[in-house]
Amino acid sequence: MMASLPICNLDRTIPGSDAAQPFSGFSERTLLEAGQIPIEQLAELALREGQRTNPLYRVHRWFARRLGSQFRAILTGLALGGEDADRFWETYLDTIPLRGAIVLDPFVGGGTSLVEARRCHARVIGYDIDPVATLITRFELSAGAYEPYTPAIAEVCAVVSQALSKFHTTHVPGHGTCTVLHHFWVERRTCHTCGALSEIHPHYQLAHSKDTGCQWVFCQRCHQVYELSLSRKVLACVCGARTRISCGTVRKGTVRCPACGGSSALSSRRYYADTPPLIRTHKSMGVKAKKNKGKGFLRRRASVWYV
Numbered sequence: 098m099m100a101s102l103p104i105c106n107l108d109r110t111i112p113g114s115d116a117a118q119p120f121s122g123f124s125e126r127t128l129l130e131a132g133q134i135p136i137e138q139l140a141e142l143a144l145r146e147g148q149r150t151n152p153l154y155r156v157h158r159w160f161a162r163r164l165g166s167q168f169r170a171i172l173t174g175l176a177l178g179g180e181d182a183d184r185f186w187e188t189y190l191d192t193i194p195l196r197g198a199i200v201l202d203p204f205v206g207g208g209t210s211l212v213e214a215r216r217c218h219a220r221v222i223g224y225d226i227d228p229v230a231t232l233i234t235r236f237e238l239s240a241g242a243y244e245p246y247t248p249a250i251a252e253v254c255a256v257v258s259q260a261l262s263k264f265h266t267t268h269v270p271g272h273g274t275c276t277v278l279h280h281f282w283v284e285r286r287t288c289h290t291c292g293a294l295s296e297i298h299p300h301y302q303l304a305h306s307k308d309t310g311c312q313w314v315f316c317q318r319c320h321q322v323y324e325l326s327l328s329r330k331v332l333a334c335v336c337g338a339r340t341r342i343s344c345g346t347v348r349k350g351t352v353r354c355p356a357c358g359g360s361s362a363l364s365s366r367r368y369y370a371d372t373p374p375l376i377r378t379h380k381s382m383g384v385k386a387k388k389n390k391g392k393g394f395l396r397r398r399a400s401v402w403y404v
C-alpha cells in the first residue's frame with residue numbers, strides 16, 4: 098500500500114522553457130533499447146559527478162541514489178531512435194525533447210529521476226512508500242523557486258550551524274580542534290551464546306589509496322588509526338592487539354563473535370525483532386577522515402554508515 102501522498106506537479110511548467118522541443122512519442126526502437134548508449138564515456142562522467150555531486154542532491158543522502166548523469170543518459174536514450182547514436186551527445190548536452198511527456202517514478206527515493214526529467218521539461222509524478230522520500234523529492238522539485246540568499250535563509254543557516262557545529266568537531270592530538278569530515282558508525286551486538294558485546298566490522302580498513310600505496314586502518318581493540326603500506330596484512334598496535342586487517346567480524350552476512358567464535362546471521366530477526374540495532378559513532382573517525390580528505394577511497398560497507 099502507498100503510505101505517502103504522490104508528488105504531482107502536472108500543472109506546473111518551468112518559466113522560460115518555451116524553446117524546449119515537444120515530446121513526439123517514443124521511437125519503435127529507442128536508442129536505449131538498441132543498446133547504443135556510450136557507456137564508457139558515461140562511466141567517466143559518473144565518476145566525476147560522484148566525487149562532486151550536485152548540491153541539490155546533497156539535501157539528503159538517500160540510499161542507493163543514482164546520479165543525475167545516469168538519469169539524463171537514460172532520458173536521452175529514450176528520446177532518440179535506435180539509429181540516432183551519433184546524436185547522443187548533442188542531445189544530452191542540449192535539450193532533450195521531453196516537453197509534454199509524463200515521467201512516472203513509482204519508487205522515487207531521492208528524487209533524482211524526477212529532477213532530471215523536469216530539467217528536460219517533462220511533467221513528473223512520483224510515489225514512494227517512505228514519506229521521507231517524497232518530502233525530499235518535493236523539496237528538490239521546488240528548490241528552484243526559492244531565493245538562495247535571502248536574509249531569512251541566512252538567519253536560519255546561522256542558527257542551525259551554531260546549534261550543529263559542536264557535533265562536528267573533534268580533538269586531534271597535535272592539531273587541536275578540527276572539523277569532522279565524516280562520522281563513521283558501527284553496529285554492536287550482544288552475543289546470544291556468551292553475552293559479550295562486540296562491534297560488527299566487515300574489515301578494519303577505513304580508506305586506501307592506490308596512488309600513494311597507503312591504507313588507513315584501525316586497531317580492533319582500541320580503535321587507534323594507523324597509516325600503513327597497502328601491502329601490510331596485519332596491524333600491530335601499541336596497545337598490544339594484533340588486527341588482521343581484512344578479517345572483520347562479519348563475512349557474507351554472517352556475524353562472528355570475537356569472544357566465543359559463535360555465529361549469527363547479520364539480518365537475524367532475533368536481534369531486530371524487539372529492539373532497534375545498537376549503533377554508535379566510531380572513535381576517532383573524524384581524525385582520519387580529515388587527514389584523508391581527497392586522498393583515499395573510503396571503503397566501508399554493511400554495518401557502517403557515514404552521516
Ligand SMILES: C[S@@+](CC[C@H](N)C(=O)[O-])C[C@H]1O[C@@H](n2cnc3c(N)ncnc32)[C@H](O)[C@@H]1O
Pocket residue numbers: 098099160161162163202203204205206207208209210224225226227230
Ligand atoms: C533505491 S530507491 C529508488 C530511487 C530512484 N527510483 C532511483 O532509481 O534512483 C527505491 C525506493 O523504493 C521505495 N519503495 C520500496 N517498496 C515500495 C513500495 N511497495 N511502494 C512504493 N515505494 C517503495 C523505497 O522506499 C525507496 O525509496
Ligand SMILES: [Zn+2]
Pocket residue numbers: 316317318319320321334335336337338
Ligand atoms: Zn590498539
Ligand SMILES: [Zn+2]
Pocket residue numbers: 288289290291292293354355356357358359
Ligand atoms: Zn560470543
